[in-house]
Amino acid sequence: MTELSGRLQATFVPAEDAIAWWGVAELDDAVREHGLPMGRPGVCRLAVADRDGVRPASVPVRFADLDAARQGLLMLDPRARVGASLRAWRDAARLLDADDEAFGWLGARMPPAAHAVLNADGTAITAAPTLLAQFRQAVATRIALRSTGIATELRPYQVHGVAWLSARPGLGHGGILADEMGLGKTVQAICMLATRRSAAPHLVICPTSLIGNWRRELARFAPATPVVGYHGASRALPQSYSPGTVVVTSYPVLRKDEPLANTAWDVVILDEAQQIKNPEALASRAAAQLSAAVRIAMTGTPVENRLEELWSVLNVTNPGLLGTRGRFRQRFVAPIEQRRSATAAAALNRMVGPHLLRRTKAEVAADLPPKQYSTIVCTMTDEQARLYREAVGKAFAAGLGDGIERSGRVLALLTALKQICNHPAQYLHEDTAQPGRSGKFDRATEMLTEVVEQDDRVLVFTQYRAMGELLSKHFGTALGVGPIPFLHGGLSTQRRDQLVHAFQEDDDAPPVLLLSLRAAGFGLNLTRASHVMHYDRWWNPAVEEQATDRAHRIGQLRTLNVHTLVTGGTIEDHIAQMHENKRGVAEIVSGDTQAALARLSDDDLHAVLALDPGAFA
Amino acid sequence: MPAEFGATPWGRAWVRTIESTSTAGPNALLPRARTLARNTTTVVAAGTGHVEADVAVSGEVCRVRIDLPVWPDETQAEAARLVAKAMAEHRGMAAGDLPDMLEADFRRHAISIAVRLEEQHSGCTCRARPRPCVHILATIYALAQLVDERPALAVELRSATAKVTVAADPDWVVLSDLDPAGFYGD
Known part of the structure; x- marks a missing residue:
């Protein structure tokens, strides 16, 4: 006592x-x-x-x-x-x-x-x-958040995260924000950027598939912050910046871009910092050479357990902290990995601890709701954009007709567009879906990698059998956890029960289960999952919610993260926004979306389907 | 991958004291000493002038203590000067590290980091003869690993004055440094 x-x-x-x-x-x-x-x-x-x-x-x-x-x-x-x-x-x-x-x-x-x-x-x-000092930083952060007009209520651990990030520049070095997936790293980083209205611009570097998401989240949480997208062949940096401007770019651009290298940045954010885990990679070297007041890395994977990767990321954010790579191997990698040296591990923890902020869902459970929803806006690849434009152009050029014929043609077009958003391989009926061709597909792979590394379990829903097969095949090799099962209507009841049982009970079963949305409507109990991913949209919130609830149990203490993937600027995105804002054609929002779309005039329909160039700028 | 014992020149200096090639052939106890260092040796203290370790052998623990002569005053002063110079030339060394250049500097100034076996005063609770026993050798291997992990220890072992380590972390107060009587302040 x-x-x-x-x-x-x-x-x-x-x-x-x-x-x-x-x-x-x-x-x-x-x-x-x-x-x-x-x-x-x-x-x-x-x-x-x-x-x-x-x-x-x-x-x-x-x-x-x-x-x-x-x-x-x-x-x-x-x-x-x-x-x-x-x-x-x-x-x-x-x-x-x-x-x-x-x-x-x-x-x-x-x-x-x-x-x-x-x-x-x-x-x-x-x-x-x-x-x-931390108390003063926390109070100053709260005052800054209020005066910046941050359009969200932060949870206590998030306010602490913003204060921690905001203290880095004053301390003269960067750091790693390594919160577990689903705890809101992006919003914390946005708050840090938005509350630093520096003359020098900020830079956000993320995987290509996430550019749209960053821009969307910046506009949502910090609407007053000027944002410049910097990617694509015709990219250009402005001549001058209004205070606190955030430039958003991708790792492929960073690798060999002179204007980025020649700009003096205030804060540089490196999202999905696994991208710089190899110190030899061009992106890592370019990131280390950027001129910046402070560099912050963000990652959901527990880097602290992978020493070489930890060195590489800290070499960008806190140069010199761990010494040269060769010395780091002598002092820490060899002792810790070869002979589990407790003294070396403790010394490393002491050195890294002040520069790494990692919270797990378990640690902040009291702050979290039972279900936490997030929509991830993924950026199209050039191939997807081309196929999408062609499909829309062809359908409208041929004419959609009216009556029953119109419904059929609109439905076919919608299906084609949704397939293109999923992956060109689904649309083109190919056997294998390669990475690099679909923003959503790449983003899903990155997220699942993180979930698996966290030892969490996840359900992935798609409405298409073909897409499920493509995902199953790809994840089976990309995630390194063995073949990924796909539960769909074509399986026998016995086989479905086996899959459910293995997911729920078997510690050796793959931590990822793919499900067809239709086959997973009722009766499945998959509460061992702590993440649910909707790979594509059914456009009926009730059906999606029913699927989500496979993993949710009333009274469950652990938070369930529900991730919905949306391809930016496409039909997926337009309809998701209508659902969110509860605005637009009433039936699209509340009823049968596809039937409602078929009843629109050609002009109105075109406005909903056409690719929004704003999502690419 | 770096060598298991003596990955840095600092640790290597210690390994050389027992793997010396000048003596008549290699010591037959060394392979066993490395096994013990790898598996069952715990250094319980390593500081200025001494190392202590527990070496477990088939259920029994041998306690080893090795006393190391510290450098004479003038050597300590010289070492401190060289350390200060090296650290000034290598700003931003990671905590606990020393530049390898410094080790070469020490040799040039005839300052030996490690202590030759015959100058060590070692004791072990085992009854084995001859000395040094396998437990003492294991302790030196384990010490070399500690020095590899934190080269600054190499200088601390030989000098009470050459300040190479940063002071205790100013952001934290160790519980044992707190007086329970004044804890609540009233």
């Missing part, structure tokens, strides 16, 4: 973006008695003291949101009988506009209880000046 101090204590906990009240048995009563905000209940790893010494403990706390906590501290009765740690944080709340010297004095007289936040192995607490 924890030896309690008897008086109410307070400690700023950066990871929770909150001040923790703790230290007395009747915690809720004490918090209420002093007029402090109740916040949310939780358990926090803190140092506590008793007669024998100071030791780590799991302490019941109330986490008060930083803004509310500051208000409460400012209102606190000066005569209140509370712990010295709480009085110290009241002083910190009052000091916010003061200078560094005043904070220096406060840091010197804070009791350890005020900064009792433990490190990962529970052997040390954060130093007072460090925690005060």
Whole structure:
């Protein structure tokens, strides 16, 4: 049992973006008695003291949101009988506009209880000046987020992530944001960029398939941020930039592009940093040579376990931190990989820890909803765009007719367009789907790789048997986890049961299960999946939701991530936006989408189907 | 892949003390010493002037302690000067590392990093004769690996003054440094 101090204590906990009240048995009563905000209940790893010494403990706390906590501290009765740690944080709340010297004095007289936040192995607490600096950064970040008009409510761990990112430039080096997939790395990076309205522009580098998604997310979360897309043959950088401009480009462009290399950037974000895991690769070298105030890498794969890759990424974000590659091998790779040296591993953790922020879904579970939806806008390849334009042009040139004939032709055209969005190989009836030909296909592969590496399980839905076969074949080799089963209507009931059973019960079964949307409507219990991916759209939210619920169980504690892939600028995208905005032709939004489309005039139909060039600019 | 023992010139200097070619043929105990170093040797302390290790052999643990003469004062001063110069020339070395140039500098100034076997004062709880026993040899192999991981240790072993390590991380306070009486401040 924890030896309690008897008086109410307070400690700023950066990871929770909150001040923790703790230290007395009747915690809720004490918090209420002093007029402090109740916040949310939780358990926090803190140092506590008793007669024998100071030791780590799991302490019941109330986490008060930083803004509310500051208000409460400012209102606190000066005569209140509370712990010295709480009085110290009241002083910190009052000091916010003061200078560094005043904070220096406060840091010197804070009791350890005020900064009792433990490190990962529970052997040390954060130093007072460090925690005060993080407190000021967190408050400044919140103020900046409010004044920038960020169009979303961030979760506490995300606010901490933004504060962590925003502190990097001041510390003079970059870092790696390595949160698990589904925790919102992109939105945290966008908030960091949007709150730094520097004269020098920012640069986002991502896989080609994600360019559209970045532009969309920037417009959605930080509508005031000027964004410039920089890819394609006719790309050009502007002559001058308005403050805080974000340029979005891709790794293939980065490899050999002089204008990028000749620009002085403020923040450079390297999304999907697996792309620079090989230090010899052109992209890695180009990234390391960019002129930037700070370089931030983002990845969902746990790089810290792959030493050579870790070196390569840190060589871009924090040059020199780990020494030369050869020396790193001598000091760390050989000792850790060959003989599991605990001293080398601990030393490496100490060196890398401050520069890597990784949270898992399990760690932030309390902040997450039971189901979390995300739409990933994928960028078309040139081949897809050409086939798409040709299909639309041909259909309209031949005429769509009317009546039954029109329905049939519109349906055929829609099917063709959806196949092209999926993969040209599906449209062209080829046996094998290669990477590099479909934005959605490449993005799906990247995401599933991450899920598999996280030891998570995922269901992938498609409405097309042919696409399911192509995906099954491709994932079977690309993911390296053996053949990927495909559950569809053509299988016997017995075989379907086998697949479901293996996915649910068998630890050796592949962690990915492909399903045809139609075959997976009812009765399947696939709750072991923590991710669901809709590879293509049914355009009936109810059907999709029913499929999603194969993996969701009421009362399930773990968050289910639902990822929907959409090809930017296409029919998929237009209809997804109509569903989201609940705007547009009523039947498209609520009823039978395909029938509704068939009833549109040629002009209206063309407007919905035609490729939106804006999605490519 | 780098050598298992003596991947850096710093660790190699220590390996050479037992794999010396000047003696009459290789020591027959060395293969077994490497096996022990690989599998069952735990260095419990390595600091200025001494190394201690536990070496487990068929269920029993031999305790080894090796005392190493520190450098004479003038050598320590010279070493400190060379370290400072090397670090200034190689700004931004990773924590715990030393430039390999420095090792060559030391040799040029006749400063030996490692201690020759005959100058070490070693003890082991085993009863084996002759000395050094296989456990002492295993300890030196294990020490060489520690030095490979953190070359700065090579200098720390021989000098109390040559400051090569950065001070403790200013962002953290170790629990054992905290006084329970003043923890809550009232």
